Amino acid sequence: VHEFGTELAGDVEVHVWDSTAEERYMVLPERPTGTEKLNEEDLAALVSRDAMLGMVKVTPPKGGRP
Amino acid sequence: VNSVHDMGGMDGMGPIQVEKNEPVFHARWEGRVIAMRRAMAATREIPVTSRPAIESIPAADYLCMTYYERWFTALVEQLVESGLVTRAEIESGKSASGSAKAIPGLKASEAATLSFRVPPVMLSVAVNPRFQAGQRVRARNMHPVSHTRLPRYARGRTGVIERDRGVQAFPDTNLLSRGENPQHVYSVRFAARCRLHRHVGGLS
Numbered sequence: 001v002h003e004f005g006t007e008l009a010g011d012v013e014v015h016v017w018d019s020t021a022e023e024r025y026m027v028l029p030e031r032p033t034g035t036e037k038l039n040e041e042d043l044a045a046l047v048s049r050d051a052m053l054g055m056v057k058v059t060p061p062k063g064g065r066p
Numbered sequence: 067v068n069s070v071h072d073m074g075g076m077d078g079m080g081p082i083q084v085e086k087n088e089p090v091f092h093a094r095w096e097g098r099v100i101a102m103r104r105a106m107a108a109t110r111e112i113p114v115t116s117r118p119a120i121e122s123i124p125a126a127d128y129l130c131m132t133y134y135e136r137w138f139t140a141l142v143e144q145l146v147e148s149g150l151v152t153r154a155e156i157e158s159g160k161s162a163s164g165s166a167k168a169i170p171g172l173k174a175s176e177a178a179t180l181s182f183r184v185p186p187v188m189l190s191v192a193v194n195p196r197f198q199a200g201q202r203v204r205a206r207n208m209h210p211v212s213h214t215r216l217p218r219y220a221r222g223r224t225g226v227i228e229r230d231r232g233v234q235a236f237p238d239t240n241l242l243s244r245g246e247n248p249q250h251v252y253s254v255r256f257a258a259r260c261r262l263h264r265h266v267g268g269l270s
Contacts, residue, residue, distance in 0.1 A: 003082040017253075020215065021115060022187040022234065049088070 004055040027052050032060040068209055068218065070125040075219035096134040103141050104180045109169045112148045116140040118213040118241050189233045191248040201227045203254060214238045220256055228253040 001008065008014070017025050029051040035043060042061075050056040073079070091097045107114050119140035128136065145151050150169075155162055172180075197203060207222035208214070215237050229252065236247035 004084060015255075021117060021237070023231070050084075 027054040029058045034060045112144040195250045225254040225256040228255045
């Protein structure tokens with residue numbers, strides 16, 4: 001996670017869910033604060049590939065609310 | 067197998083190379099390898115998975131190969147092993163004169179549904195579960211020379227059953243055509259310096 005540039009607070013508990021050839025997990029990224037008024041399309045635009053890997057957090061749009 | 071692919075917890079591989087805007091494929095042939103693999107698996111003439119074949123690649127070769135080079139190498143080995151083609155035919159790119167066409171060609175209209183033509187993972191066989199969620203278990207310290215889902219870093223370690231995933235074919239035997247050996251598959255939580263969840267076959 002650190003190598004992906006993600007810094008986690010010391011009190012964050014990390015669980016790693018390993019997939020197999022038969023089972024896959026879907027990552028649902030955490031919704032960032034300040035995005036309450038965004039619609040589905042705007043929210044989707046914030047999600048990156050690495051966020052779907054569970055390696056980086058989704059960041060709210062720059063400058064706070066759009 | 068204790069072969070080089072079982073890299074969990076291994077050190078000395080250097081930092082993860084994070085590629086910005088990584089494409090799905092780095093070259094056109096990579097996508098073609100996936101297509102060939104799926105098309106051949108759909109014939110049922112080669113195993114449905116390439117995993118055991120990938121794990122059999124000699125360690126020095128394995129480490130020098132890219133992901134899809136391993137796929138391709140495994141596919142060639144499985145095709146030759148199945149008797150569908152000879153190594154000479156693959157080298158020359160042409161079928162030997164007089165060789166029979168064993169399988170009808172794949173139609174484009176069939177290709178879209180190819181991915182779904184894999185055997186179901188869940189088996190509708192009644193098997194009593196040996197463990198329950200919350201129970202402490204110890205992973206076997208075993209070193210089979212063939213495919214296993216029990217990675218080295220979990221062997222001998224104590225974990226807790228997290229979840230019962232139902233009755234499934236046991237990959238350690240099923241992928242080697244040694245029988246489905248239906249049994250409950252569990253997610254097991256291991257606490258170490260890192261917490262890892264793993265599907266482990268060899269629990270005791």
